[in-house]
Amino acid sequence: MKIALLGYGKMGKEIEQIALQRGHEIVLTINDTNLEDLTIENLSKADVAIEFSTPSTVLSNIDLCFKASTPIVVGTTGWYAEFDKIKERSLTEGKALFHATNFSIGVNITFHINKVLAKIMNAFPEYEVQMEEIHHTQKLDHPSGTAITLAEGVIENLDRKQNYADWLNDGSNEKPEVASDSVLIEALRQEAVPGTHTVSYVSSIDRIDLRHEAFNRKGFATGAVVAAEWLKDKKGVFTMKDMLSF
Ligand SMILES: NC(=O)C1=CN([C@@H]2O[C@H](COP(=O)(O)OP(=O)(O)OC[C@H]3O[C@@H](n4cnc5c(N)ncnc54)[C@H](OP(=O)(O)O)[C@@H]3O)[C@@H](O)[C@H]2O)C=CC1
């Protein structure tokens, strides 16, 4: 396949390596220094675009891919408040969009277990649920997209939780008080951490942790390339659970 990489930073470069290993061709790479190449004409030459840029640039990149009718795989996080509008436009205009807050298989297994665990915990009100995400210091958004997906999995399945609260713990602020129906997500920023997520249930006598730790970015990048291969020749809006068989 001919692939356009929208965003050629940490993830764009990792995706390039995996895509080349899998026999694909990179026909366009875009970062902040060559935005003049980001045209409908250039995008039309690609079979698929893979978008890992920034929360402030992703929406215009989706728009350009829709105009070029180039299927797009989106890994960028921090834009999901606009998701419903984008989904409706994609469906109305007959475009192809694959989105995921996390493309790694390990995290998607964790998403599934998280939902099952949350359902079980309805019977055990003595446990309080809390969440932690740790990422590298360059990360622009908080809480992470993955943490939001985990929180949504809890909220859908654990009757005593209705929403989540965000706490960027940079050492300068204290743990906030949150309403009893809220899941607190603590975001920590530490040098070079690719992404670690923990969902914890804590009682006065013990603690259960569901934890995923990425050792590097290969899982995210491989998942994005496999999603691009899967998306080819499809129309509609898809995510990992459409592609995975569990
Ligand atoms: N869904 C998933 O599995 C994963 C998602 N992510 C998400 O992917 C995104 C990117 O992460 P990461 O690669 O670590 O970030 P980086 O900061 O390393 O890379 C972002 C890239 O976007 C480029 N860029 C800036 N403006 C534009 C534009 N208008 N169009 C296209 N590219 C542009 C930047 O260029 P320049 O360097 O010149 O500024 C840079 O190359 C983040 O939102 C992150 O949360 C990350 C990992 C996994």
Ligand SMILES: O=C(O)C1=N[C@H](C(=O)O)C[C@H](O)C1
């Ligand atoms: O910014 C990152 O690096 C990551 N972002 C995604 C997120 O916000 O969940 C996925 C992964 O954790 C790495």
